[in-house]
Amino acid sequence: LINCLIHFYKRSHTFQVTHLSLTTRRMTSVEEMPGVIRKLEEVVVNRIAAGEIIQRPANALKELLENSLDAGSKQITVTVKGGGLKMLQIQDNGTGIRKEDMAIVAERFTTSKLKEFSDLSSISTYGFRGEALASISHVAHLSILTKTRHSPCGYKCEYKDSVPVSGPTPLAANQGTTITVEDLFYNVPTRRAALRSAAEEHNKIADVVTKYAIHNAGVGFALKKVGEVGVDVKTTATNTVVDNIRTVYGPSVAKELIELSLEEEKLKFQLRGIISNVNYSVKKMVFLLFINNRLVDSTAIKQAIEHVYASYLPKGSFPFVYLSLNIAPQNVDVNVHPTKHEVFFLHQDTIIERIQQGLEEKLLNSNASRTFYTQKLLPGAGVTLEMFENKEKAMAAKDMVRTDFNMQKMDKFLTRKETESVDDSEEQEEVDADEQATEEPSKNTTLQTGRTIHLSSVAQLRQTILSEGSADCSSILSSL
Numbered sequence: 001l002i003n004c005l006i007h008f009y010k011r012s013h014t015f016q017v018t019h020l021s022l023t024t025r026r027m028t029s030v031e032e033m034p035g036v037i038r039k040l041e042e043v044v045v046n047r048i049a050a051g052e053i054i055q056r057p058a059n060a061l062k063e064l065l066e067n068s069l070d071a072g073s074k075q076i077t078v079t080v081k082g083g084g085l086k087m088l089q090i091q092d093n094g095t096g097i098r099k100e101d102m103a104i105v106a107e108r109f110t111t112s113k114l115k116e117f118s119d120l121s122s123i124s125t126y127g128f129r130g131e132a133l134a135s136i137s138h139v140a141h142l143s144i145l146t147k148t149r150h151s152p153c154g155y156k157c158e159y160k161d162s163v164p165v166s167g168p169t170p171l172a173a174n175q176g177t178t179i180t181v182e183d184l185f186y187n188v189p190t191r192r193a194a195l196r197s198a199a200e201e202h203n204k205i206a207d208v209v210t211k212y213a214i215h216n217a218g219v220g221f222a223l224k225k226v227g228e229v230g231v232d233v234k235t236t237a238t239n240t241v242v243d244n245i246r247t248v249y250g251p252s253v254a255k256e257l258i259e260l261s262l263e264e265e266k267l268k269f270q271l272r273g274i275i276s277n278v279n280y281s282v283k284k285m286v287f288l289l290f291i292n293n294r295l296v297d298s299t300a301i302k303q304a305i306e307h308v309y310a311s312y313l314p315k316g317s318f319p320f321v322y323l324s325l326n327i328a329p330q331n332v333d334v335n336v337h338p339t340k341h342e343v344f345f346l347h348q349d350t351i352i353e354r355i356q357q358g359l360e361e362k363l364l365n366s367n368a369s370r371t372f373y374t375q376k377l378l379p380g381a382g383v384t385l386e387m388f389e390n391k392e393k394a395m396a397a398k399d400m401v402r403t404d405f406n407m408q409k410m411d412k413f414l415t416r417k418e419t420e421s422v423d424d425s426e427e428q429e430e431v432d433a434d435e436q437a438t439e440e441p442s443k444n445t446t447l448q449t450g451r452t453i454h455l456s457s458v459a460q461l462r463q464t465i466l467s468e469g470s471a472d473c474s475s476i477l478s479s480l
Contacts, residue, residue, distance in 0.1 A: 057204070057205060075237065095148065137159040140185070220237040258274070260323075260358060286321065305359065
């Protein structure tokens with residue numbers, strides 16, 4: 001009876017659990033309704049867009065540098081604190097911003113370089129979308145101080161989320177624009193935590209300034225840290241491209257450079273560049289590529305150049321390459337990447353093949369003779385052969401005691417006399433020498449055994465044993 005009750009309880013409990021599970025599943029299927037589509041707030045949209053354009057301090061600096069160059073600046077100074085996260089300031093002497101435009105300058109899609117969509121086919125400026133300042137204002141504290149040529153004074157304005165929060169305030173200022181970005185990604189903690197150390201971010205900023213300084217030879221650039229007297233990068237407006245390369249990368253690469261120039265009317269492109277010859281190589285390739293004055297990356301062009309240099313440089317060595325490629329604006333699509341880091345252009349494979357041919361011709365001519373640099377010795381600092389001779393090491397006293405039967409014995413000092421055919425005069429000299437040795441033992445004594453004794457003490461001992469010793473002792477000694 002008890003077993004029956006237990007079995008009945010288990011079956012009823014299983015049925016209740018199963019029924020409850022099916023009921024829950026039905027309720028869940030009823031509640032799984034389609035999600036409601038909502039329109040995002042403008043602040044959220046702008047912050048999402050800002051995260052695509054401003055990925056790190058170097059991206060923000062690149063956008064600001066291009067704005068300064070579009071404004072016709074001849075001197076650009078960049079000041080950095082905390083790798084650009086705490087503060088990033090760029091000062092130029094360009095045309096400046098009008099007071100009337102400061103209210104909308106930080107709004108999205110406000111620009112002075114584009115009016116219609118068709119203008120993209122012939123765009124020749126760095127910026128055109130008008131998103132840089134707007135994106136920065138959504139992830140950092142932005143302030144702008146500017147003065148035009150005909151303005152009596154400068155004006156300063158601070159922005160947050162594309163909207164001015166103060167100003168424009170009249171201030172004393174020089175012609176140009178000073179843009180200050182503080183506390184970058186202060187409201188995006190995940191992005192800020194994902195960034196690396198301040199030193200590495202500063203190195204990326206220096207790399208951007210360096211590349212733009214080399215390409216824009218008529219513009220002076222300076223990069224420095226807050227609170228430091230020295231500068232990390234400094235070029236003048238009077239320098240040439242080679243001078244800037246010498247200033248930034250050193251004289252070792254500057255003296256190994258050759259110019260590269262190509263032009264194709266059919267493909268509508270011009271190429272000017274400065275490349276290293278076959279006498280120079282580094283462990284990591286230095287590749288600077290500008291397409292229509294815009295700093296971009298192209299994996300296809302880079303691999304093509306590495307393939308050409310592989311025939312001339314040792315394995316694991318790479319060249320220095322700076323290329324400025326000008327293509328007809330209607331053949332270039334610059335609106336393919338949020339940061340304009342990549343561009344597409346027509347006839348890409350054909351243009352790359354033509355670049356390879358021109359590069360091959362230049363390197364083939366420079367490979368006629370390799371250059372080896374030598375240095376003369378200073379007077380009085382000559383090298384003698386004695387400096388390279390292997391000097392015999394002095395033997396320690398402990399090594400002079402014979403402890404192994406395989407080591408040298410006194411027989412080392414006894415050498416066998418070589419038998420040679422000599423003339424009568426030489427034989428007479430040997431007889432005289434033997435007679436003299438018989439009368440008085442000398443330093444070099446020759447016995448019947450044919451051994452020459454160099455030690456006088458050993459020779460005397462032999463003579464004494466032979467003359468005074470027994471016959472058995474004399475025979476033993478003569479066999480040694």
